[in-house]
Amino acid sequence: MIGCTAQPLASGAAPAADRCPVAFWRRRPLTRVADGRQRLMTNLAKTSSAAVSPRQASETRARLGEALVQRGLLHPDELERALELQRRTGDRLGRILIALGLVRRWQLYQVLAELWGYPFVDLLHQPVDKRLARRFDPELLVAERFVPVRWEDGDVLVATSEPPSPALAEYIRGVLGPVEIKPAVTTDWDIDYAIRQSFREALLDRATMGLYYRNPSESARTVFTRWQLGALVTLGLGIAAGLYLATTATLIALVALVNVGFLANVLFRFVVSMAGAQFEHVQAISGEEVAALRDDELPTYTILVPVYREANVIGDLIENLRRLDYPSSKLEILLLLEEDDEETAAAARAARPPETVTFVTVPNGEPKTKPKACNVGLFFAKGEYLTIYDAEDRPEPDQLKKAVIAFRKGPPELVCVQAALNYYNATENVLTRMFTLEYSYWFDYILPGLDHLRLPIPLGGTSNHFRTELLRQLGGWDPFNVTEDADLGLRAAAEGYKVGVINSTTYEEANSRYGNWIRQRSRWIKGYMQTFLVHTRNPVKLVRSSGWRNLFGFVMLVGGTPLTFLCVPILWALYVAWLLARSSIGQALFPPAVLYISLFNLLIGNGLMIYLSMLAVFKRRLYSLIPFALLHPLYWMLHSIAAYRALWQLLTRPFYWEKTLHGLSRYATSTTHPGQPGEPAA
């Protein structure tokens, strides 16, 4: 049993002989750590940064590289290539070798074990003692890359993927008492695997209930609070009483209210779009800035890819992520697989992804939602920044770099930047065309407009880039909210954080089938309803934290969207009835002021919305889509169908995640390069 003060591999430093006495750990005083995690982190940071010299780093690189070459695991030319890359990126040699696929992960750690003088332990075949492991904080285990494996004759075997340090030993003793520690080396994957196995329930609970425990009022777990339910019931009863006692006056009031709401929404969207469109030629982040970014300045970036029953797109996913212009050794791609989704897991294994891709199994349990999977991913994320991509996403290659620049240019409270989303199968059918029109308008005009007007931004489903630490402070995603992204953006704004946009696009697959589209849209609208209910639970607090302007933006976007779609069919029905019958009843419901607003909405409002979406696709140079903007009124009817379905589900199955099927498009193979809408694959 030996111990040494080896420096973490992260810094590339090697344990010098004189600083690595045998049984060092044993000689350390067995003091209890008062605030174990904090002190451990601090100590590790100190030992990492203070004791590393360039010479030592060079020695380690040389030792590791030479050792791999000597064992025939690496060709000298490959080592040279890796060292060259290391000089450019400043990253660990081991990570580079793994990322380049030159060495298998387990081989590398076996060699490291030899170099460090400890045994190698395979945690897949030597399961950890869960009771023992659970005495530790799993977050700390993840952060410090170690896990206690088992008791061995009163000593404790600790597996680590970092060189053991006195601080770590001190911390372990702080938790377990005066014990001897037997270090062993394992891969970082094994560590994560062991943690997932040992803390399955805790992970599930944290991913599911973490936000609720943090602040129940921020979680959509409670659909309606008492007062909200009371208010809704009162409102319903009030309307019913009004209809009974003063039918016409009540109907006029309702029609007026809806029309004023429509008007406000139209004007709001117009103003926001104008603000967004005005800066279209101002690039938030220029190509020159991206080009000037050096690889060694780049931090580790975590990419979360939640997948569920998407075996058919795994191959494409790997290919799409491979196109990212970011040092692969600094990428941590976590493929979040549901425990019960063997098919996708098998497809993922068969796709033989690079070693930068880590499979993370999400414990099975309700609600089975994407945000829950993302929370599990967030738990294991080690990147300074983090983003989410869907399995079929095709981000523009420089997106991560643009996000890094945006964070560096932005204020410290900038928690997230949202990239634009668009579709590669825009021209597949009428539905995909309409969807592209809508997305172009939303991501190219509305979100930049909200950004310029400093209004809260409801995030899009993917391609939102976070500062990982701030995201954790925010409590991650709400697994009970089916538009967790929108909710998170608004929660961030409410807590004083900033959300921005970047001028980069991720191309996705537009829904090309109506049923699938309705399911997806009903989820989105239900999520907006949930988000609206969550954020209006404490109206006074909301006004205080957000201000009236932000509140107005929030109500228009998040509350107004579902309400608009719910009301559209009623207004159209009234209009058609009036057109056909020209009855006086219709006229009675529209006294002058209401009539003018209604006409404004009908003529100017519809015209503006159609024109804005035309402009958005024009900006994207998707010229063939422009005439389809005229079909928007029909497309909005589809929204209304989805809205009623969403309302029904809110009442009956609030947390049910309507799964959107991907990989249905005939454009789905990743032969199309981002930046252009796809053409059918040959």
Add this chain to the structure above:
Amino acid sequence: MLFSFPFVALALYTNRVGFLSDSHALVLAKALLAADRGRLEVIGFVYPPLPFLLATVWPSAWTVSLLSGITAGATAWLLWYDLRRTELPLVVQTLLLASVVLVPNVLFLATQSLPEMLALHLVLVAWHYFLNFVRLGHTWSGFTAGLVLGLAFFASFYAIVFALAFAVSSPIYSHLRADGEDRSPQADVARMMVIVFPALWSLASWSYLNWVFTGDPLRFLTDPVTPVLIPAAGTGSVVGAVVWSARQTLRELLLQPLFFAVAGLNVQRRRRLIIAFVSMPLILVTIRAAGFAYGELLALGTYSLVALAGIPRRVSRLGSIVLVVVALLQVVTSSTLTTRHPWLADWRNAVTLGQITVEARSERALAARLAQAPPHSILADDRVAYRVIARAGTARPFLLPTDAAFTSALDRPREQVAYLLVASRAVHPADEVSRRFAERPPDGFLLDGALAGYALFRRVDAPALLGQP
């Protein structure tokens, strides 16, 4: 504001003198009517609606004058902005601006024709954005140009024509660009749609409103008072209409030497802009030949604006001198207009001598008397009586075609109204009140008096308004 000051001052002065142009009278009468009845549906009978809606905020002759002056000032500022971007000496810039905006015809437009001034202003704004759109490819500029043209339709029907002209010319401009702009037919069509869509949507919307409120979607084109479509004078065939329109356009062009001079400079300096100079007269010939009314003053104003907005940034010394000379010449030619049109001469007299015509004074006196009548007691048709309503400063005493009781009052005037106001000279075919009663009042009515081309009949038991009881 600085640029608006002279126009506003002049507009308010002429208003104080008592001059009221036909254009402002019409806008004001409708605004008064809408304000009194509390219903905007009356816009179904008036086109263009934008000036009317603006005037409805505070319906008075002062408001219309003020709005007109402000619009003219904003237009002058835009032209000044264009001139300042040239390298011409400041004196020349000032002289050029003055030669265009301070001549009688433009001053009349600026102070007495809110709809046309508004239309010119909006088209000029759209033109600037349009140029950015086709030169730089800024979507936002195209978007704004389209929206402004869409709005301009509510100030003038010819916004449609300009929108179409801009749209058709956009591929030409785009093809002249040196950068990698997409020149595919699809891109060209898309550019055209971006420019023209809002104006066409406005047209469709307005037609819809006309249909809803009058039953005729194209009523505004043939409105008896402000017709957009009129038969071209002296023509019996297409060729004849074209010849007539060409002659009319040529006559106007001869009054615009500055237009020719700037076109000449563009031939030398910026050939792409020559499209605007060539197409402008052609557009006017076409629309007039098609039967659309494009007023002479509006045409002259349009040419002047195009000329000033189109001066190249760099002009040689000789070019500057030529511009100054033709600008002065334009002042002289423009001044001849006041002798050609009697209403322009009336306005000139009001401005220079502070006097209005006898007829205008009578009209004012008539209006003042009628304003004393009880609500809805005077049966009249505002398609003819709009000047009196505007002068009266209220539509309350009048029962007009927009009122539900109008038709029954026509059939049974004695039961519904106390007075009938009819045109005593020429009877307009659309003026149902005059058509029925100008020759002979209905039973129970007698002539109360005649003033300013109107005859007022009163019910025998009603108090006299014009004569002695």
